[in-house]
Amino acid sequence: MYPLLRDVVRVNDDAVKKVVEEYVKSAILTFWGDIVVIPRGGVNASPSMVSSFDFCPLKAWVEHRYGVMITKTAWLHRIAFGELAHAQYQDYLRSTLGKTVISEMKIEDDDVVGKPDVVVYNDDDTIDVLELKTGKPHPAHRIQVLTYVGLLNEEVNDAELIYMNMREQVNVTQSDVIDAIRRVKQVKIMLSAQSPPQRNCGDCPLRGVCKKIHETPIIRSMMPR
Known part of the structure; x- marks a missing residue:
């Protein structure tokens, strides 16, 4: 078992502020003073997109389509x-x-591209696959780990989700790996559709921005792709 993030990580406020400033500087659009649109190079339909899709299919679709x-x-x-x-x-x-x-190693097959947070190579030629999460647990995190295991196609000794205050050892079975990869491919198909998914934005804190990006020609022309 690997240590929790809280037992290792010591991030100071100044370092966080510096990274935030770089993000803000790179923004291509700002809406209502507190919503930013930031370019993202090489946006692929990856296991991590499942979490985004579960949060909001429309937002995930716009981000994937326009590279932001x-x-x-x-x-x-x-x-x-x-x-x-x-x-x-x-x-x-x-x-x-x-x-x-090896961290952020790009792995792919014909349909799925992924970058596991950490792959540890052990002396017995097995690997440990670790996914690090500073937010709350989500079922899609397990899908991520299982998909990476399937893409790596190596003998796995350990697969873990490591959070700030907890860890989850992921039981790896062939059927679970197949189901996870199938889910990622389903999300890829939906994100690649020509028309955006229907979504009632309700009280979403980003309400209106996704539609504005997609439906306003002058704004679309500012997007990376």
């Missing part, structure tokens, strides 16, 4: 913290535990 991230400026602090926490944890595995670690 739509978020509130307040949420950027969580995103920045997550990036820094990932880097610290990966460094801890290498420098303190002496693990052979």
Whole structure:
């Protein structure tokens, strides 16, 4: 078992602020002063998109189609913290535990592209697949890990979801891997559709932005793709 994020990560406010400032500077659009649209290079239909799709199919569709991230400026602090926490944890595995670690390794087949947070190569030629999450647990996180296991196609010793205050060991079975990859492919098909999914935005804090991006020609022309 690997340590919890809280036992390893020490992220200071200044470091978070610096990352947030870089995000804000890279924004191509700002709506109502607190919603930013940020370019994202190489947006693929990946296991991580399942969480986004479950949160809001319309937002995920717009982000995938136009190569952007739509978020509130307040949420950027969580995103920045997550990036820094990932880097610290990966460094801890290498420098303190002496693990052979590959992070953000691109793996793909014909339909699915993924980048697991951490793949640890053990001395017995097995691997440990770790997914690091600074937010709350979500069923889609398990789909991520199982999909990465399937794409790696190596003998797995351990598969874990590691959060700030808890961990989940993911039981890997062939049927679960197949189901996870099937779900990712389903999401890819829906994200690649020509028409956006119908969505009642209700009280969404990003309400109206996704439709405005897609339906306004001058705004669409500003998008990365």
